[in-house]
Amino acid sequence: MNKQHPLSYLKSRQLKVLPNLERMKLIVKVTFLRWR
Numbered sequence: 001m002n003k004q005h006p007l008s009y010l011k012s013r014q015l016k017v018l019p020n021l022e023r024m025k026l027i028v029k030v031t032f033l034r035w036r
Helices: 006-035
Strands: none
């Protein structure tokens, strides 16, 4: 971990987490539409 740049570290973590959230949203939406 870089102690000099905690903000950039947090940003990189957010960038890694965000796509997963978007993917989950898409999966939930697709499955919901499928089972309607």
